[in-house]
Amino acid sequence: xxxxxxxxxxxxxxxxxxxxxxxxxxxxxxxxxxxxxxxxxxxxxxxxxxxxxxxxxxxxxxxxxxxxxxxxxxxxxxxxxxxxxxxxxxxxxxxxxxxxxxxxxxxxxxxxxxxxxxxxxxxxxxxxxxxxxxxxxxxxxxxxxxxxxxxxxxxxxxxxxxxxxxxxxxxxxxxxxxxxxxxxxxxxxxxxxxxxxx
Amino acid sequence: xxxxxxxxxxxxxxxxxxxxxxxxxxxxxxxxxxxxxxxxxxxxxxxxxxxxxxxxxxxxxxxxxxxxxxxxxxxxxxxxxxxxxxxxxxxxxxxxxxxxxxxxxxxxxxxxxxxxxxxxxxxxxxxxxxxxxxxxxxxxxxxxxxxxxxxxxxxxxxxxxxxxxxxxxxxxxxxxxxxxxxxxxxxxxxxxxxxxx
Numbered sequence: 001x002x003x004x005x006x007x008x009x010x011x012x013x014x015x016x017x018x019x020x021x022x023x024x025x026x027x028x029x030x031x032x033x034x035x036x037x038x039x040x041x042x043x044x045x046x047x048x049x050x051x052x053x054x055x056x057x058x059x060x061x062x063x064x065x066x067x068x069x070x071x072x073x074x075x076x077x078x079x080x081x082x083x084x085x086x087x088x089x090x091x092x093x094x095x096x097x098x099x100x101x102x103x104x105x106x107x108x109x110x111x112x113x114x115x116x117x118x119x120x121x122x123x124x125x126x127x128x129x130x131x132x133x134x135x136x137x138x139x140x141x142x143x144x145x146x147x148x149x150x151x152x153x154x155x156x157x158x159x160x161x162x163x164x165x166x167x168x169x170x171x172x173x174x175x176x177x178x179x180x181x182x183x184x185x186x187x188x189x190x191x192x193x194x195x196x197x198x
Numbered sequence: 199x200x201x202x203x204x205x206x207x208x209x210x211x212x213x214x215x216x217x218x219x220x221x222x223x224x225x226x227x228x229x230x231x232x233x234x235x236x237x238x239x240x241x242x243x244x245x246x247x248x249x250x251x252x253x254x255x256x257x258x259x260x261x262x263x264x265x266x267x268x269x270x271x272x273x274x275x276x277x278x279x280x281x282x283x284x285x286x287x288x289x290x291x292x293x294x295x296x297x298x299x300x301x302x303x304x305x306x307x308x309x310x311x312x313x314x315x316x317x318x319x320x321x322x323x324x325x326x327x328x329x330x331x332x333x334x335x336x337x338x339x340x341x342x343x344x345x346x347x348x349x350x351x352x353x354x355x356x357x358x359x360x361x362x363x364x365x366x367x368x369x370x371x372x373x374x375x376x377x378x379x380x381x382x383x384x385x386x387x388x389x390x391x392x393x394x395x
Contacts, residue, residue, distance in 0.1 A: 066237055
């Protein structure tokens with residue numbers, strides 16, 4: 001299954017994002033700001049998101065260190081499953097932009113997008129197997145009621161086949177999107193591609 | 199060097215999340231967590247940027263330990279006591295007792311405005327006089343509880359209250375970091391409880 005998915009206002013199409021306040025002009029950035037942009041994301045110098053956050057370069061540097069280690073480090077939870085958790089959290093928080101980016105990454109890694117359509121339609125029942133369902137349910141609960149998370153939730157993940165190392169990676173992925181979604185939702189807005197005929 | 203702590207922290211680790219969760223070096227979960235060293239280090243470094251003066255040495259840190267009256271270069275726009283009030287507010291709104299205790303202890307050392315502290319403890323920040331701090335606390339409430347309702351007008355109110363754009367970036371990153379820290383601590387506490395069953 002592949003192709004464009006548009007469900008409930010969520011999409012796997014590529015969106016742009018614009019900041020609501022003044023961004024740093026990359027031509028006028030300090031050497032420190034330039035270095036932080038370069039370590040944050042390959043396209044950071046043309047991204048409003050990074051050009052806004054780089055007003056505080058050290059804070060952005062540590063955010064990017066955490067984000068990149070959580071999402072890209074080898075071993076542990078398969079990267080597609082980290083992206084699944086990120087997509088679910090973004091869907092629950094209502095972050096259309098983040099959901100589009102991480103839906104695409106899930107599809108690139110998993111070579112399918114059936115679970116993405118499920119997450120956009122009804123995240124609470126999403127998952128093509130018990131393992132995906134357990135990952136989605138944990139991501140939702142951590143997002144909505146973090147202090148209700150307890151040993152039973154860990155047992156459910158264990159029973160679905162996740163090792164302790166994988167559960168930690170899942171916790172990191174779901175938690176870092178509490179951070180990422182809040183910035184994307186509150187500092188600017190997604191820009192949708194022009195629709196033909198509109 | 200004195201190693202006793204106020205919140206049951208493992209002596210000498212210096213890691214705030216370990217201290218809040220009560221994660222001892224002998225706990226198997228400690229090894230699991232620290233195998234993801236880059237995440238541990240960046241989480242701690244983020245915390246340090248928001249809350250620690252620049253002269254604290256590695257290993258010389260513990261919960262609630264912040265030195266009053268010191269700010270990092272460039273931090274003048276957001277004094278430490280105001281950052282800690284934001285953190286306590288976010289912890290209380292999120293129902294995180296462990297984080298609320300941590301930031302309450304830090305506030306006791308840093309020294310907060312009593313009226314602002316009482317308002318945060320009661321969740322009545324809207325009743326505070328119309329100051330920049332009141333706008334920061336209202337922004338924190340929305341960002342923690344209803345992030346999807348964020349809008350341009352909210353940023354404009356921070357601007358109108360006298361905040362420069364870099365200070366708004368610091369505030370947004372601070373609240374967003376706290377929402378991460380609260381979930382990380384809650385999840386690790388659950389993993390710890392599960393492991394000890």
